[in-house]
Amino acid sequence: MPLAANDVRPYAALDDTDRAILAELTADGRLPNNALAERVGVAPSTCLTRTRALRDCGAIRGFHAEVDPAALGLPLQALVSVRLTAHARAAVDAFRARSVRLPGVVSVFHVAGAEDYVLHVRAASSAALRDWVLDHLAVDPAVQHTQTSLIFEQARGVG
Amino acid sequence: MPLAANDVRPYAALDDTDRAILAELTADGRLPNNALAERVGVAPSTCLTRTRALRDCGAIRGFHAEVDPAALGLPLQALVSVRLTAHARAAVDAFRARSVRLPGVVSVFHVAGAEDYVLHVRAASSAALRDWVLDHLAVDPAVQHTQTSLIFEQARGVG
DNA sequence: ATTGAAATGGAGGGATT
DNA sequence: AATCCCTCCATTTCAAT
Numbered sequence: 257m258p259l260a261a262n263d264v265r266p267y268a269a270l271d272d273t274d275r276a277i278l279a280e281l282t283a284d285g286r287l288p289n290n291a292l293a294e295r296v297g298v299a300p301s302t303c304l305t306r307t308r309a310l311r312d313c314g315a316i317r318g319f320h321a322e323v324d325p326a327a328l329g330l331p332l333q334a335l336v337s338v339r340l341t342a343h344a345r346a347a348v349d350a351f352r353a354r355s356v357r358l359p360g361v362v363s364v365f366h367v368a369g370a371e372d373y374v375l376h377v378r379a380a381s382s383a384a385l386r387d388w389v390l391d392h393l394a395v396d397p398a399v400q401h402t403q404t405s406l407i408f409e410q411a412r413g414v415g
Numbered sequence: 416m417p418l419a420a421n422d423v424r425p426y427a428a429l430d431d432t433d434r435a436i437l438a439e440l441t442a443d444g445r446l447p448n449n450a451l452a453e454r455v456g457v458a459p460s461t462c463l464t465r466t467r468a469l470r471d472c473g474a475i476r477g478f479h480a481e482v483d484p485a486a487l488g489l490p491l492q493a494l495v496s497v498r499l500t501a502h503a504r505a506a507v508d509a510f511r512a513r514s515v516r517l518p519g520v521v522s523v524f525h526v527a528g529a530e531d532y533v534l535h536v537r538a539a540s541s542a543a544l545r546d547w548v549l550d551h552l553a554v555d556p557a558v559q560h561t562q563t564s565l566i567f568e569q570a571r572g573v574g
Numbered sequence: 575a576t577t578g579a580a581a582t583g584g585a586g587g588g589a590t591t
Numbered sequence: 592a593a594t595c596c597c598t599c600c601a602t603t604t605c606a607a608t
Contacts, residue, residue: 278486282482283479285444285479286478288583301587301593304586310486314483317481318444319479322478323440324473327437327469335533352570356570356573357572358573360574361574362571364572365566367494367565368565368567369562377572378574403528405527405528408527409511411525412515412521413523414518415517415520415537447601457576459577460578460602460603460605461577
């Protein structure tokens with residue numbers, strides 16, 4: 257298929273103002289347009305146009321609340337490394353599509369190296385986590401091996 | 416030290432409405448309050464009170480824009496596993512405090528198992544990633560060993 | 575604790591410089 | 592792009608239940 261126009265140079269035109277907007281909205285996704293405009297040093301209407309353009313071109317994928325996992329009754333978090341049995345594209349893509357729909361999955365990382373995937377998951381208890389791995393991964397014929405690392409604590413970085 | 420009052424029963428009082436609010440705001444952090452109220456089946460003013468309470472009690476930690484890493488000129492992502500030389504509380508806490516302030520760090524996971532930390536980082540290029548690891552981790556006397564896994568793709572789960 | 579009504583303030587659009 | 596309109600609607604407060 258031919259290249260879509262949006263795919264050619266989506267981010268080439270980003271200037272310092274755009275990057276400042278992205279940084280501010282990453283830190284506070286509910287920052288009002290007026291306050292955002294003042295922080296990045298442009299007029300509110302300009303800021304609104306910029307922000308809309310950033311959403312439309314895909315630079316801003318969405319806005320999400322950061323929720324304390326414990327509030328959802330899922331106080332445990334873990335990183336589960338997954339090695340697949342086969343590494344054909346179809347098998348790899350299919351596993352990703354399946355894993356993102358599993359309950360409790362926060363993020364799915366397809367990685368290079370000894371492991372193929374790292375799943376960031378939440379669970380209600382250590383028993384629930386064990387059952388989750390057994391029921392969703394161990395029974396999957398595409399999965400050769402898993403290793404679960406409990407997360408003691410997670411912190412957000414600056415970048 | 417004694418238990419702080421906030422730690423005793425912070426989330427015991429969460430009911431179905433609260434959980435519905437958390438789910439909706441996780442999916443769309445900019446959902447207007449009146450639309451949110453309609454979805455969860457309460458009056459807008461009630462919904463606002465609930466949402467404010469959820470922020471105040473820490474169930475909602477914040478709101479953030481999800482930005483395409485490529486838009487920031489950091490198209491590469493990696494998971495960097497870190498093993499520390501010492502595991503005394505002071506050393507572990509100090510490393511976490513330092514690592515969250517490093518440029519390009521998205522998340523810091525303190526994990527159980529063979530590794531102590533997993534850092535989710537962004538970089539401009541493979542050379543920049545290599546330099547980042549060398550400059551910030553390899554020179555750190557608290558760091559015994561690191562292993563970097565490039566992220567081919569990341570997908571968000573359903574929760 | 576929840577609600578509906580009333581005031582405050584921001585979002586969004588358009589025309590002009 | 593910025594500024595000054597303008598209208599509309601969401602947010603927020605408050606009295607009442």
